[in-house]
Amino acid sequence: GAVVSQHPSRVICKSGTSVKIECRSLDFQATTMFWYRQFPKKSLMLMATSNEGSKATYEQGVEKDKFLINHASLTLSTLTVTSAHPEDSSFYICSADRSRDTQYFGPGTRLTVL
Amino acid sequence: AQSVTQLGSHVSVSEGALVLLRCNYSSSVPPYLFWYVQYPNQGLQLLLKYTSAATLVKGINGFEAEFKKSETSFHLTKPSAHMSDAAEYFCAVSGGGGSEKLVFGKGTKLTVNP
Numbered sequence: 001g002a003v004v005s006q007h008p009s010r011v012i013c014k015s016g017t018s019v020k021i022e023c024r025s026l027d028f029q030a031t032t033m034f035w036y037r038q039f040p041k042k043s044l045m046l047m048a049t050s051n052e053g054s055k056a057t058y059e060q061g062v063e064k065d066k067f068l069i070n071h072a073s074l075t076l077s078t079l080t081v082t083s084a085h086p087e088d089s090s091f092y093i094c095s096a097d098r099s100r101d102t103q104y105f106g107p108g109t110r111l112t113v114l
Numbered sequence: 115a116q117s118v119t120q121l122g123s124h125v126s127v128s129e130g131a132l133v134l135l136r137c138n139y140s141s142s143v144p145p146y147l148f149w150y151v152q153y154p155n156q157g158l159q160l161l162l163k164y165t166s167a168a169t170l171v172k173g174i175n176g177f178e179a180e181f182k183k184s185e186t187s188f189h190l191t192k193p194s195a196h197m198s199d200a201a202e203y204f205c206a207v208s209g210g211g212g213s214e215k216l217v218f219g220k221g222t223k224l225t226v227n228p
Contacts, residue, residue: 034215042221043218044158046215049215091155095216102148102163104160107156108155
């Protein structure tokens, strides 16, 4: 149990385009999902907290207009990187809150912006 | 506010030897503590968690950790390392509850030598 999926696992896009990443909790409902960014050989940086049916809460320094988050249902949250640039290239990982005491993580999405 | 310090960005052990990965935390509220493991290009897998119950916590793959409030520590141990344990390990703290933000340490890369 507690499986979280992400799609796509890898994406390569041209600078200026937008990319959508999906995060799904497959066997449980998640009121809250989180989006993290991980730079090479670095720890995870929380970008935003996604709450079903309400606006996401962004961490300081994260541009909400660039990183659009939609938590449309209890099993799906999406992160859209708008007008992507090479500096947005990174490993993006989502997690979902199950039973209100533990976050379970997706496998991550590798974004490369050319 | 919470913070996590992982002592040693790299730890190398021989196969069959004791694994000890250190984690110290700071928290203004009773903490929830977690250890996650990350294999290359994958998301994070929960190893174990402390949520204010037993101070000695047993996790998957033979790992365990002990919560020591007096030392503000939550070190991860395994009696006998296996080659498959080679990975990046992250300690994390939250203020309690899965919907609380996780604050991660910088990670410790474990190498297991044959």
